[in-house]
Each structure stands twice: as structure tokens, then as C-alpha cells.
Amino acid sequence: MKNLRDLDPGASPLDYYGSELRRKREAAKLSQQKLGDCIFCTGSLIGQIETAKKMPTRDFSERIDAALGTDGMFSRLAGLVLRSQLPSWFQPYAEMETKAAYISTFQAQLIYGLLQTEEYARAVLATGMPDNLDDLVAARIERQRIVQRKQPPMMWVVLDEAALHRPIGSPSVMRTQLAHLLSFRDKRWVQIQVLPFSAGEHASLIGSFNTLRFNDDPDVVYTEDLISGHMTANSETVKEAALRYAHLQAAALSVEDSAALITRVMEELYGEQPGSD
Numbered sequence: 001m002k003n004l005r006d007l008d009p010g011a012s013p014l015d016y017y018g019s020e021l022r023r024k025r026e027a028a029k030l031s032q033q034k035l036g037d038c039i040f041c042t043g044s045l046i047g048q049i050e051t052a053k054k055m056p057t058r059d060f061s062e063r064i065d066a067a068l069g070t071d072g073m074f075s076r077l078a079g080l081v082l083r084s085q086l087p088s089w090f091q092p093y094a095e096m097e098t099k100a101a102y103i104s105t106f107q108a109q110l111i112y113g114l115l116q117t118e119e120y121a122r123a124v125l126a127t128g129m130p131d132n133l134d135d136l137v138a139a140r141i142e143r144q145r146i147v148q149r150k151q152p153p154m155m156w157v158v159l160d161e162a163a164l165h166r167p168i169g170s171p172s173v174m175r176t177q178l179a180h181l182l183s184f185r186d187k188r189w190v191q192i193q194v195l196p197f198s199a200g201e202h203a204s205l206i207g208s209f210n211t212l213r214f215n216d217d218p219d220v221v222y223t224e225d226l227i228s229g230h231m232t233a234n235s236e237t238v239k240e241a242a243l244r245y246a247h248l249q250a251a252a253l254s255v256e257d258s259a260a261l262i263t264r265v266m267e268e269l270y271g272e273q274p275g276s277d
Contacts, residue, residue: 007051013084017077018052019241024068025050054083055135058142082142085135087230096220096231098146102154102213106195106204106248109166111177112157114144115184115192120177123169147190157192159258160250164194164265171270178266185259191254194261203247209243 009019025035025046025208033043034051041060048054056064065071086094097103097114105112110124121140122133130136146152167174183222184190210222218233221241232238253261 012052013077013081014034014052014055015076017056017081018050020048020077021046021056021064021074024070025214029240030110035064035067038067045117055085055138057138058082079142079145082135082139085132085139086143093231094143094223095228096212097143099214100153100212100219101215102156103210104156104158104213104245105210106208106245107163108160108204108208110163110168110272111159111166111181112146113140114155114156115174115181116140117177117180119173120168123173127133152189155190156249157190158252159192160247161197161261164262165269167269175266175270178270181261181262182266185255191255192258192262193255194258195248195252196261199251202251203244208240209244211238211245220228 007015007019007022009016025032028035030038031043031234038048039060040063045054045060049056049060056074056078058075058078061074064074068074082093083091103114111115111120113121116124118137118141122137124197125136125140126133147155164178168177181192184192207223212220212222214220218235219238219242220233221233221237222229222231224230252258
């Protein structure tokens with residue numbers, strides 16, 4: 001068990017969060033139990049977070065800020081802590097993603113991470129059999145805060161039709177996920193196209209890729225292999241990715257027809273049926 005007094009705030013964002021929580025709590029002359037009572041949780045949970053044994057959620061952080069009058073400090077730290085739970089090779093991309101003005105992505109197998117529901121994300125992440133599944137899910141949902149900003153990045157998503165048909169989790173999980181995709185129809189900054197099976201061979205049979213564009217920095221192309229991710233700003237690679245993406249968009253259904261296909265798949269494959277879950 002990590003000794004509270006030995007907690008090194010410089011060891012990780014989680015350790016820093018825990019040490020600051022303890023410092024602010026003690027300054028307010030509150031015991032762990034008293035603070036827990038204030039925010040409707042146990043004193044044991046406060047202790048676990050102060051000793052970096054448990055991840056703080058965003059909701060917990062917001063309640064702590066309200067109870068201790070810390071002006072959003074813990075809510076801001078929560079983003080840093082949650083991002084630190086992402087795989088180390090993915091963290092640089094996640095940081096760039098938050099700064100992008102425009103995101104384009106082609107997804108060959110799955111729904112794009114920024115548009116995943118929590119239940120869908122949990123089923124996807126569970127396939128890696130991680131020990132910290134809850135933390136990974138929380139980190140993915142935290143990434144999605146960029147699409148909830150007042151000025152979110154423009155986002156163009158091309159999904160292979162396979163991503164709609166591949167059953168991830170239960171039929172209920174898929175119904176909710178496809179309905180979530182349809183909920184973006186009225187948002188001008190998100191455009192979703194489906195590349196239908198009828199398109200046959202296409203410009204990215206090699207796999208998925210993302211392109212990030214920035215207001216003042218070079219474009220970045222991101223790809224993944226079995227064990228890690230790769231970012232590059234190489235001009236030739238960026239140009240090739242842009243060309244391939246243009247071909248994918250041209251071969252994909254229109255935004256309107258894509259929504260109709262998503263609706264049809266949702267109803268025909270994952271509609272309410274007795275015992276479907």
C-alpha cells in the first residue's frame with residue numbers, strides 16, 4: 001500500500017491529483033469522511049484517490065471543485081489524468097487531436113472513437129483484455145469532449161459499411177451506437193458517409209487512417225498497426241492521404257443516403273426483437 005506521506009506528486013498526473021486533493025482537503029480542515037459526505041461518496045473513495053489507487057472521474061472532480069471552492073482546478077486536472085491512461089504511444093496523437101481545426105477519418109472496421117458510445121467503446125476495448133478497462137473507457141469518453149466544445153473541430157467521417165454490420169457487444173449496444181451516429185445529422189460540423197459494400201475495391205483497402213489539419217501548423221496523418229500508432233507530417237504522405245481520401249469520399253454514399261443506410265441496418269439487424277439481447 002502506498003504511504004500517503006510518500007506520495008510523489010511528480011510521479012504522474014494521477015499522483016499529482018491525489019497530492020493536491022489531500023492538500024486542499026487538509027487546508028479546509030476536513031477529514032476524508034467529511035469530504036466524502038459533502039460530495040455523496042465514501043471517505044474510503046477519497047482516500048483511494050488521494051493515494052493514487054483509484055482514478056477520479058470528471059463528475060467526482062466537479063463535485064470536489066464545488067465542495068472545496070477550487071475554481072475548476074480538479075476538473076481541469078481530470079482531463080490530464082484521464083488522458084494519461086491512454087496507451088503511451090497514443091497520447092501524442094490525442095494531444096494533437098485536441099488542437100485540430102479539421103479531422104478527417106476513414107474507418108475500415110469500427111465506428112470512429114470520437115463517435116463511440118460508452119457501451120460500444122467498452123466492448124471494443126475489452127477485446128484487448130486490459131486490467132484497467134474502466135480507466136481506458138473513461139479516457140476514451142474524455143477524448144470526446146472536443147466534440148462537445150462550443151467550437152468543435154470540423155469532422156468528416158467515412159465508415160466502411162462493415163463497421164455498421166459488425167456486431168460489437170449486444171444488439172442493444174449496436175442499436176444505441178447507430179442511433180448515436182444518426183444524432184449528428186443536424187450538426188453541420190460533423191459529416192458522416194458510408195462506403196457501401198457495392199463500392200468493391202477502394203482507395204484504402206490497406207486500412208484506416210486519420211488526417212488532422214490545424215490553423216497554423218502542417219497537416220498530420222495518423223495510422224495504426226497491431227501494437228502502436230504512427231504520425232507524420234511528411235508532405236508526400238499527406239498529399240497521398242488527401243488523394244486517397246478524396247477517392248473514398250467520391251465512392252461513398254452521400255451524407256443523406258448514408259443516414260438512410262445506417263437507419264436501415266439499425267432497424268433490420270438490431271431492431272427490437274424478443275430475446276435480442
